[in-house]
Amino acid sequence: MTTTFKELGLSEACLEQLEALGFTKPTQIQQEAIPFLLEGKDIVGQSQTGTGKTAAFSLPALDLVDPKDKSVQVLILTPTRELAQQVAQAIEDFSENRKIYSLTVYGGQSIERQIRSLRRGVQIVVGTPGRVIDLLERKDLKLDNLRLAVLDEADEMLSMGFIDDIKTILRQAPKDRQTACLSATMPREIRDLIDRFLQSPVTLTVKQTQAAPKRIDQHVYMVPRGWQKIKALQPILEIEEPESALIFVRTKRTASELTSKLLEAGHSVDEYHGNLSQVQRERLVKRFRDGQVKLVVATDIAARGLDVQDLSHVINYDLPDNAETYIHRIGRTGRAGKTGTAIALVQPADRRFLKQIERRLRQKLETAKIPNRAQVEAKRFAKLQTTIKETLAGERMASFLPLVRELSDDYDAQAIAAAALQMVYDKDCPNWMKGNWEVPEAGIEKPILKKKGNRSSRKDRYSNSKSSPKDKSRGGKLRSEVIIEQ
Structure with a gap:
């Protein structure tokens, strides 16, 4: 039986907006995450890109917010400003029919403007860890009434060196808050973070029968x-x-x-x-x-x-x-x-x-x-032929006919056409095609492991040198060596 958004427990206001946006069927991560978040549970969600993770935490976050309370109730941390903007845009789309205010905070933007928005009152803050830390240190961002903290793309925040910032932020949040950690992979540091800051989390893993889509x-x-x-x-x-x-x-x-x-x-x-x-x-x-x-x-x-x-x-x-x-x-x-x-x-x-x-x-x-060169040139010739046909169907060609008639007195018509085509082809031909770039016939050579021979061959190798292998070796012994010829 197909699960609908209504069966997940979302509010009527949320369902109306989803219908207006054309959302009909929840993805697997949405089906699993939304009910648990609405129940007040912590979750750990692991799924690949493009599986609908943003809606999986954004939709329940909007239903958890009290519109009458102007304090920050939801904090969503992202690794980059671009992802913060995407999440903020999704929240704006999902909350269009409700008086819920959100703010995106990240470096490169005026912090004074962000502070003014916080003072006016917002319920959802989406931002990068660095800017969130700045606002917390200035006492302009207060997490006293925080209900839900979301760590989006946690593994990316780890790889970017934000793990300590995340810990600092979570320490300043109320202990009875909800926390959702979403990550494509689960490195040891992320698991340690989960053990320390999440309360009996429900682990959700979206498994794919085939990791890469057939399309x-x-x-x-x-x-x-x-x-x-x-x-x-x-x-x-x-x-x-x-x-x-x-x-x-x-x-x-x-x-x-x-x-x-x-x-x-x-x-x-x-x-x-x-x-x-x-x-x-x-x-x-x-x-x-x-x-x-x-x-x-x-x-x-x-x-x-x-x-x-x-x-x-x-x-x-x-x-x-x-x-x-x-x-x-x-x-x-x-x-x-x-x-x-x-x-x-x-x-x-x-x-x-x-x-x-x-x-x-x-x-x-x-x-x-x-x-190879023949394939590339065949492709370029085909494109040139298409261009010629389009030009022949145009009107500007007539202005060049007097020049062709004049040249026809001394040259064959086919030779004139071929010369004109060569000029066009050479003009558009990139420099890299003019050099030697032909693919080797044998393809990629495998490394050849070749063991050098006996003492006599080694001696011959140094016959024209003033020193010998014995001179450069403490024990005077010859060692066999393996050389990879490339």
């Missing part, structure tokens, strides 16, 4: 030995032509370098990482959502704030540290019943980790060959 088409490209990954990525982008893609990298430096190289190649691309100001982040998010930027190169932590619908591709330029993060990344595409493509660039040293990902996914990932 995500996954491809692994093996990067040839000696190649830089950018050399492999460029022909892949030419063939894939993503409408909108997130390209994940490990560091801010890699994000900047890769963005520069892709810009040079003519791609619509921008970078997204922790060094950007809040204004720069918001501007980039808007441009990405509006389709003005097709590719965004991002680090994992920054990308938490990039919630873009209809993302066609996720590209793992750098593989993450664990399989769970890989699943989080690719889960950003193929949403709402649509298909998506996930691409991973894998170097020889990554093969063992690739096996771990496959075990976690419970599926074998398809290995694809990097497109």
Whole structure:
């Protein structure tokens, strides 16, 4: 029997707003979390990205709030300002028909403005740990009447170094409050936090029969030995032509370098990482959502704030540290019943980790060959042919006919057309295609373990040297060595 939102115990005001927003069926985490939170229990929720965790705590939070009480009753902590904004927007959408006031607090915003809002009275505060600590120290944020504390993406807050801030905040909250901890993974430090600050929590785990949805088409490209990954990525982008893609990298430096190289190649691309100001982040998010930027190169932590619908591709330029993060990344595409493509660039040293990902996914990932020059040129010729047909159907072509007639006195018509096409093709051809980038026929070479031979061969090796292995060894003994030839 299908569970409805009404069966979960939500208020009529909440149900009316859900109906107005088009929400019809709760997700698994919502079905499990909402009744327990409404009953006043602490919960620990573990589920993947895109499973509806925000609504799972936001909806009961709104029903727990007393609209007549203007003090802070709900505190939601998030790892990034972008996620704080997303959660705050969801709460605003869910509470549109009720007089419940919320405030988003994070660094990069005027703290004086946030203080003024707190003094006027808000019931829900959504923020990052650092700014919440600042407001607590100023005595402008008071948690005396707090009913519910929510730790959203707890594992990310741990990885960003906020664990001590979270403890400081929870110590200042009433002991009889409710606490909800939501996390995709459960590291030891998070479990210790749960044991210390939660009261007999109910553990909710959303299990998936298959970690990655079938609607995500996954491809692994093996990067040839000696190649830089950018050399492999460029022909892949030419063939894939993503409408909108997130390209994940490990560091801010890699994000900047890769963005520069892709810009040079003519791609619509921008970078997204922790060094950007809040204004720069918001501007980039808007441009990405509006389709003005097709590719965004991002680090994992920054990308938490990039919630873009209809993302066609996720590209793992750098593989993450664990399989769970890989699943989080690719889960950003193929949403709402649509298909998506996930691409991973894998170097020889990554093969063992690739096996771990496959075990976690419970599926074998398809290995694809990097497109060669012939394939890329065929794709570009096809696009050029389409452009020619569109031009032939236009009206401006007539203005060039006198020039063609004049050239026809000395040249064949086909030669003139071919020369014009070559000019267009060469003008649009990126610099990387003009160099030597052909994929090796043999693919990726495996490391060759070669054991060196006997004393005589070693002696010959040093025959032209003033010193010998014996001279550089205390005992004068020759040692066999294993050399990996690359």
